[in-house]
Amino acid sequence: MRQDVPFTKMHGLGNCYIYLDGITRDLAVPSFPELARRVSDPYKGIGSDGLILILPSDSADVQMRIFNKDGSEAMNCGNGLRCVAKYAYDHHLVRSKQFLIETRSGNKQATVHTEHGMVDTVTVDMGEPILERERIPVAGTPKAQRVIEEPLTIADKTYRFTAVSMGNPHALFFVDHIQEAPIHALGKRLADTDPLFPNGANIGFVQPLTDHELNYRVWERGSGITQACGTGACASAVAAILEERARKDIPITIHLDGGDLTIEWQSATNHVLMTGEAKTICDGVYFYEH
Numbered sequence: 001m002r003q004d005v006p007f008t009k010m011h012g013l014g015n016c017y018i019y020l021d022g023i024t025r026d027l028a029v030p031s032f033p034e035l036a037r038r039v040s041d042p043y044k045g046i047g048s049d050g051l052i053l054i055l056p057s058d059s060a061d062v063q064m065r066i067f068n069k070d071g072s073e074a075m076n077c078g079n080g081l082r083c084v085a086k087y088a089y090d091h092h093l094v095r096s097k098q099f100l101i102e103t104r105s106g107n108k109q110a111t112v113h114t115e116h117g118m119v120d121t122v123t124v125d126m127g128e129p130i131l132e133r134e135r136i137p138v139a140g141t142p143k144a145q146r147v148i149e150e151p152l153t154i155a156d157k158t159y160r161f162t163a164v165s166m167g168n169p170h171a172l173f174f175v176d177h178i179q180e181a182p183i184h185a186l187g188k189r190l191a192d193t194d195p196l197f198p199n200g201a202n203i204g205f206v207q208p209l210t211d212h213e214l215n216y217r218v219w220e221r222g223s224g225i226t227q228a229c230g231t232g233a234c235a236s237a238v239a240a241i242l243e244e245r246a247r248k249d250i251p252i253t254i255h256l257d258g259g260d261l262t263i264e265w266q267s268a269t270n271h272v273l274m275t276g277e278a279k280t281i282c283d284g285v286y287f288y289e290h
């Protein structure tokens with residue numbers, strides 16, 4: 001059977017997803033994980049880092065659900081939140097420039113910034129970072145303590161990482177040169193199946209440039225190397241502050257492969273704010289055969 005599935009392809013700094021509008025349309029597909037794997041395929045599908053659903057919400061203005069390229073469902077997605085905010089505003093699903101988006105890790109407040117009436121950039125209040133080992137989660141003890149510059153030996157080489165959850169888990173390794181970061185060696189090995197990270201983790205590499213600027217690259221859990229990761233950019237700024245390489249209450253510019261994000265960890269609220277672009281690539285119809 002062929003099912004016609006209308007979609008919009010959007011990206012934030014090259015981190016691209018296929019977006020399905022479940023507010024104005026009926027999304028009766030047999031399996032979202034399977035659909036995520038199919039549409040993400042660049043040869044037999046559309047090509048993306050995963051699938052995002054825009055749905056009605058009981059507790060917020062709209063709801064986001066995110067599935068990685070391998071079909072796994074994540075709790076949060078920073079670039080996805082900005083694109084959902086753009087879609088919701090540009091398609092008149094919300095009436096004001098500030099509104100709430102429900103995620104599996106709680107409601108996030110989005111503020112859209114428009115140019116010629118369309119959303120250009122979005123600020124999202126990503127909430128409080130989660131820093132306790134057992135809540136991230138990272139295996140080991142003490143469970144309630146933070147994981148900062150923890151040593152990890154792999155193939156006779158010792159690395160250090162700091163762990164942060166922005167609703168989804170991130171491990172951050174600080175490096176001297178971002179282009180020499182062992183993204184393939186550590187990313188592939190640690191992201192999806194290593195017992196150190198019971199739920200997997202997004203594996204990030206951070207090169208501090210100044211106390212308000214850093215380079216960041218990522219191997220994402222469930223998707224592999226991507227051009228950018230919004231929650232990862234937030235986590236990299238938080239990790240840089242925890243390691244005393246950057247400071248709270250000043251905007252930190254994060255250079256990712258696909259462009260820049262601005263992240264600020266505010267001490268008054270303990271919330272992390274993320275600002276950056278959200279772009280629409282195209283609309284189309286996917287022929288889902290099942």
Ligand SMILES: N[C@@H](CCC[C@H](N)C(=O)O)C(=O)O
Binds near residue numbers: 068077
């Ligand atoms: N690219 C995203 C994060 C997507 C989910 C992640 N791979 C996970 O499994 O946690 C972002 O922009 O935050």
